[in-house]
Amino acid sequence: MITDKQKIKEILDRGIIADILPSRKEFEKELLAGKKLKIYLGVDPTAPDLHLGHSQNYLLLEDFRRLGHKIIILIGDFTACIGDPSDRSSARQQLSTEEVKTNAKYWLKLIKPLLNFDDKKNPPEVVFNRKWLSKLNFEQVIELAANFTVQQMIERDMFAKRLKNNEPIYMHEFFYPLMQGYDSVQLEVDAELCGTDQTFNALAGRTLLKRYKNKDKFVITTHLVANPKTGELMSKSKGTGIFLSWPAEKMYGAIMATPDEMTEVFLIRCTRLPLDKIKKILKKNPLEAKMITAQEIVSIYHGPQKAEEAKKYFRQTFQEKKLPTDLPELSLKKNKSLPEILVDNSIISSKNDWRRLIKEGAIKLNGEEKITAENFRPNETCVLKIGKKRFVRIKI
Amino acid sequence: MITDKQKIKEILDRGIIADILPSRKEFEKELLAGKKLKIYLGVDPTAPDLHLGHSQNYLLLEDFRRLGHKIIILIGDFTACIGDPSDRSSARQQLSTEEVKTNAKYWLKLIKPLLNFDDKKNPPEVVFNRKWLSKLNFEQVIELAANFTVQQMIERDMFAKRLKNNEPIYMHEFFYPLMQGYDSVQLEVDAELCGTDQTFNALAGRTLLKRYKNKDKFVITTHLVANPKTGELMSKSKGTGIFLSWPAEKMYGAIMATPDEMTEVFLIRCTRLPLDKIKKILKKNPLEAKMITAQEIVSIYHGPQKAEEAKKYFRQTFQEKKLPTDLPELSLKKNKSLPEILVDNSIISSKNDWRRLIKEGAIKLNGEEKITAENFRPNETCVLKIGKKRFVRIKI
Known part of the structure; x- marks a missing residue:
């Protein structure tokens, strides 16, 4: 166990951690005491991909792991398989156990550069919560629920807002904090790492762990990665995500x-x-x-x-060629010609359009070289400039 | 199947039924059509005893049974075994499966005079809901819950009142309508009979039965038996109950x-x-x-x-002797004398008191005969008059 005061301080003060509940001081004390802590992060395997915004939590976990603490990555496959049953159409799109496993595998590959899974002495552990949550029966679910009041639930930001706006809250939505909370009980963790948006659920786990095992859990929250000027979050749907899977x-x-x-x-x-x-x-x-x-x-x-x-x-x-860096990207497919791909993606209107542009010398490779052959096919990733304003990256 | 219009009208109009949801007319139509209906009543076996106020529902069920319909008495042993987990002390007082069975047996004996269990062609059926509710897993519970919104729950009278008064509603309390509702799904009933206080839960069952089996269930509600002048309900705790177990x-x-x-x-x-x-x-x-x-x-x-x-x-x-009819009752025990029992129950202060009263001729049997023997022991149930105002019934 590494208990170097300076090192611990640097980790806690770096600027990733938003808050440590119930007390940052107490958590620091535990780290300094050299007790091996179990720290876990729960993840939703329905997320299709991970972006740079997600990386901070894994980097932080690796910091703790390097101090000697036990790291657990919990894959919420139980929740993922349930999907959202209130919406009939999405209920049909529930992920199968197989799909979740495939997702999780892909996704562990993505975080491999962040957490050292090859460390033989203290490797991070990966667990799936279906193992215990699927075994809970009605009686045990009722027992779990009895630890919380309806008032506590509806005071939660997101629920309070929806109540106020007369938007339905489906009853099963109250179960998600219970499920997530029970993970803490099962794993008997010392700390949970989560985004600030997950604080409520993580604290539910703190409550349950105290009730069931009389153990105190720290909740370490991190701010979501955002643009400090605009507050905009990294997001796939807004096209602002930079994904870990990218070349x-x-x-x-x-x-x-x-x-x-x-x-x-x-x-x-x-x-x-x-x-x-x-x-x-x-x-x-x-x-x-x-x-x-x-x-x-x-x-x-x-x-x-x-x-x-x-x-x-x-x-x-x-x-050097003053090209924009933010531009659409197309993949070169084996069974299609370059102009076909450009037509398919509405970059140009037709193959005739392509021929005309070639003749006019209006298509340039990487901002310089005029393309003259109608059957041009790039053999490495490149940027095409079409006319004066259109740019597209062609990926090999 | 008996479809006599007059008979059916007499049953529905007698004054027991408060309402039939969603439509009294439709229910009457079904009865007149001669289709054999499954009608059920759910009961809570934690109730220690049944009083006259409970009898109306069984009399009504017997009326339906005599028309030829299938009657089901559902014993809520699952709920009973769970108890109320929000209250630590009562959680410890949960009934065991054995206790519930004993209660249910006692209690079926009490209603035997009301429902003809000996009819060989169409006897009432007794079922226990632990059989199916204990088998539901977390995933199925979530699916059940997804049929209701939190708003529907908190609009319920009793919950709305507690929210307003800042009294905690424990989350598991939201499960009771789900449990009770799922009974309807399992039994695939055509109608449920219940007190007006149970309308919400019965309608939850109507919703679930429609969702799961696309079947419509009628909800037949009965008013609780009350004094028409004061509105006071028959109740054990208030001493106004007349119990079916009494001699x-x-x-x-x-x-x-x-x-x-x-x-x-x-x-x-x-x-x-x-x-x-x-x-x-x-x-x-x-x-x-x-x-x-x-x-x-x-x-x-x-x-x-x-x-x-x-x-x-x-x-x-x-x-004939102008005795009060409402008086305390004591049982004569084998190993105790009459004065000992009276002292134990604070009717008299001591054995000396007893001797004094006997000497004074102040103790009278059934309001007339003076008791003169200090070792008097009645050999049949009787009323003792002690002094001018005290009365006690001694039960053999």
Whole structure:
């Protein structure tokens, strides 16, 4: 167990943690005492993909793991298989156990660069909550529920708002805190890590763990990763997500396409760089600082060599040729020609359009080279400039 | 199947039924159509005893049974075994399966005079809901719950009141309508009979039966038996209950001790007399009408002979000697003397007190005969008059 005061302080004060309940001081004391703690993070395997906003929790868990603590990743497959039964159509879209397993596998692959699963002495453990939740019977569910009042539930922000707006709250929605809470009882954890939006559910687990096992659980909350100016969250639906599954060049380019105010956020929450180094980087000019950030992050997921190559590619295709970094991306498919793909995706209107553009010399490769062959097919990822304003990235 | 229009009308209009949901007319149609209906009544086996107020539902069920319909008595042993887990002390007092079975047995014995269990062609069926409710798992409970909104629950009278008064509603209390409702699904009933206080739960069952089996259930509600002047309900705790377990004499005396305005209520709700006969009885003087009522009711539980004897006993010990009918009752125990029992129950202060009273001729048997022997021990049920004002019934 590592109990270095400076190291512990750096972890707790880095800027990832929003709050520690019921007491930050008490939690710090436990870390300093060198007692091996069980710390867990629960995740919803229905999420299709993970983005940089999710990475901070795993980096933080890895920090605790390196101190010597036991890390548990809980995959909420029980909840995922239930889906949302209030909505008939989505009830039909419930995930099967098989699908959840496939998702979880994919998703553990994504977080592998963040948490050292290969450590033989103290590897993180992965557990699935269907194992115990599916076994609870009606009597046990009633016993669980009896620990909470309806008033406690409806005082919760999201429920209070819906009550006020006369929007239905389905009764089973009250079960989610119970389910999540019972996970804590089953795992007998010392601490739970979660986003601030999950505080209510995590505290429900604190209550249950105290009632069932007379054990106190800390709740460590983290702020969601947001743009400090606009408050906008990283989100797939809004097109602002930078996903862990992306290849090096795309990830690098996407980070470079974010506003400058995100650089500090990324450095603190998405890299392992120590705070003093981060301070120095932020003193450089914004573009340089952002490039260091991008290279650092890409390096975590793809290694330093690919990160270096990604930087080069970015310089050549975007920076030097003044191309936009934020542009649509299409994959080159084996059974389709390049113009066919462009037509399918409404980039151009027809194959005739393509021929006309080629003749006019209006299609350029990586912002420079005019394409002259009608049957042109790129053999590496590139950016096409079509006319004066249209850009598209073609992925191999 | 009996579909006699007059008979059916007499049952529905007698004055026991408060309402039939969603439509009395539709229910009457079903009865007239001669379709064999499944009608059930759910009961809570934690109730220690049954009183006359409970009898109306069984009399009504027997009416339906005699028409040819299937009657089901559901014993809520699942709920009984769960108890009320919000209250730690009562949680410890949960009934065991064994206790519930013992209670149910006792209690079926009490209703035997009301429902003909010996009919071989169409006997009432007795079922226990632990059989199916204990088998529901968490996933199925969630599915059940998803059929209701929190808003529907908190609009319920009793919950709305407690919310308003800031009294806690424990989450598991929301489960009771689900449990009771699922009984309807399991039994696939056509109708449920219940007190008006159970309407909400019965309608929850209607919703679930429709959702799960696409079947419509009628809800037949009955008013609780109350004093028409004061609105007071028959209740054990208030000492106004007349219990089905009581011996003939005591039951007769207790009915005679009720206010005159209860006579019509008893005739309609606690006897099988037809309405025209009831009208005639109510034209007699109040005492006579009440005595006919008492004899009629006692006759249901103890047979006509015992009812006749109870009337005689009442005449001799109360009416002719002007004794009060409402008086404490003590049982004569084998290992104790009469004065010991009186001292134990604080009727007299000591054995010396007893001796003094005997000497003074202040203790009278059945209001007349002075007791002179200090070791007096009655050999049949009697009333002792002690001094001028104290009365006690000694039961053999």
